[in-house]
Amino acid sequence: MDLIFLVILLGVGYFVGSYLEKKHYQDIKKRERQTLHVPVVTFGAKQAIPHGNEAALFLGSVVVSADYFKMFASSLRNLVGGRVVVYESVLDRGRREAILRMKEQAISWGATQVVNVRLETSTVGSQSGGKGLAAIEVTAYGTGIR
Template sequence: MNDSLTQVLINYGPFIFLFAAGWFFGSRHERQHLAQLTVAEQALGDITVSSERFYRPELAVGSEGALVLGSVVIAQDYFKMIIARVLSLFGKNLTTYETLLDRARREAIVRMRTQAKAKGYTHIYGVRLEVTNINQLGSMVEAIAYGTAVISTDHTPIVSATHTSPARVPSALPSIS
């Protein structure tokens, strides 16, 4: 009995250990990234973002529009790739892929807002998101967020469903694949 248990541990132990380590470190990294995104979104909350194409805030005198963009490439860890493959066999929602897309979109918008803030802009409108799979496995995506940034004299929060309030960036702006 002891020999068979030892043999099982020798044969499957490294696989189980690597699987558990991948789960632990991948989940920890994802949680840290989501926490960093939340902090960055709050820090950049004074920049209003709108996905409306013809949204026109009250512009400051002499303000001209400028293109601002943020791009990011994010890869999924191997543990989540394995989980996604198993879930796809049963027709389940690929929540691991949805999380990857959410992180990519949010990071791209944060980078776009950071660029706008560095140039002194207060509003971004006409925001568009492009999300593309980079490899065939679907474990790596590129997200690009871009829009027109302007300096506005109007700093009142927007409560319309098509705009984001200064406190929050939506994770699901329209995307074109």
């Protein structure tokens, strides 16, 4: 009985999870193409910026979690160690989404570039007694210049 329940959870996690992931990636790629004209750079603190420009802080954040299947797969992975491929895409999506949110805000303000961008990743309290990857927050922030 428990086994059936587990298989159902795994199945739902796998199929719905990978469908949502595929859709999210399509969305990310589309928005990345749309915002390609505004460069996002991690330097800028020590560069001189042309006189008369305006600057403002922009921030994008997202909390992501892995699906049930990925948690299960990674707990198996834990036995032998090595690359946890299933989690890589979760964090990749989160990071790209956070950068996009920051960028889109900056663009609507009229920014021509976003400089001195910093990325931050943190765990925000785990559920189910700290087992598995619960919720990861990715933050991207930088200074928009127009």
